[in-house]
């Protein structure tokens with residue numbers, strides 16, 4: 149039995165916590181518990197940092213982390229940062245983006261905020277319902293004289309239509325940047341994500357496949373761009389007492405780099421566990437009316453960081469939000485990433501109140517996606533139990549709807 153469990157598997161619908169019995173999990177089961185690598189190696193590195201008394205500003209662990217990430221991806225430059233949001237801001241500025249940038253709305257809000265923070269207007273493009281990524285066929289119609297770039301997001305680790313976006317960027321003289329926060333270790337046409345477009349941005353946040361506690365990086369093959377980003381992330385210092393341009397503090401600390409290096413050494417183990425979890429969910433949720441887990445192309449070597457359930461409410465006869473309520477009652481904190489779409493968040497919904505009209509797929513997908521707990525902190529018994537709860541809820545959809553008052557997804 150899982151360490152989270154307080155009772156054996158439920159045997160009938162009256163056992164569902166929604167109907168008054170205790171939850172299946174004593175403690176909340178989170179979506180994104182951090183993956184932790186070898187603790188002894190991490191402690192050794194921490195001791196080393198403390199002995200050396202060098203905590204940040206270009207320490208040896210940050211340098212090693214940058215070198216190892218660049219080698220892993222097969223790219224010339226990796227510039228480590230304090231997080232991906234700041235990395236996005238820095239590279240957007242270093243590329244000289246201005247005016248408008250085309251970006252999906254179905255993403256974490258940081259992607260758009262990094263543009264708006266610098267007075268650049270994010271122009272939201274709809275997504276492909278099959279991949280949940282920016283639909284390249286809809287990009288060209290959004291290009292205006294103010295457009296300076298395209299910012300794609302490799303959502304759930306699945307690569308954007310990179311070749312098509314590059315063709316568009318070349319044809320219109322636009323910069324092409326990728327938010328690869330979800331896609332560390334994934335591939336596109338045989339090459340690791342990170343080496344495409346003008347630059348790509350990685351996240352090493354606690355909840356990411358490889359974490360550094362907090363952390364991010366810009367990866368690029370462009371020597372000049374890399375040099376500019378190195379300056380920008382360190383206030384514009386080119387040497388002692390010499391500042392040659394405007395910069396910010398975007399540096400990664402030695403402690404974060406120690407965590408990042410340690411976790412990087414477990415990349416194969418994390419992938420194996422994530423993939424096992426993913427397959428178990430696939431089996432456990434097969435043949436349930438209206439529920440499907442999004443698939444990954446074998447060639448993309450996914451990191452399987454996210455298990456994404458799509459709920460077809462007509463077939464399941466329950467909405468995504470009703471299923472979420474069922475899970476929450478059981479202490480399963482599944483998440484509605486990335487509901488309701490960035491265009492429905494501030495300041496974007498005030499700036500563009502009608503953006504939803506040209507984002508029908510974004511709105512439909514945002515209403516049906518539910519992200520389930522996975523990673524090294526979740527056991528196989530946990531997953532079997534979550535699948536059993538979902539199956540039971542769909543079988544007993546009438547009772548669930550009656551209890552929840554037939555609520556539909558809120559807007």
Ligand code: T4K
Pocket residue numbers: 178179180181182231232233234255256258259301327329330351352353354355363364481485
């Ligand atoms: N671009 C994209 C496409 C992104 O998804 C993100 C971040 C970024 C850019 C920006 O990257 P960073 O600047 O963060 O490097 C979380 C993360 O905070 C965020 O990094 C991530 N995307 C986003 C998808 O998820 P929340 O609001 O869901 O965070 P929170 O605190 O609810 O944590 C998520 C789950 O993890 C919970 O189930 C609790 C659990 N958790 C969390 C932390 C921090 C733990 O178990 N331990 C922990 O230490 O945003």
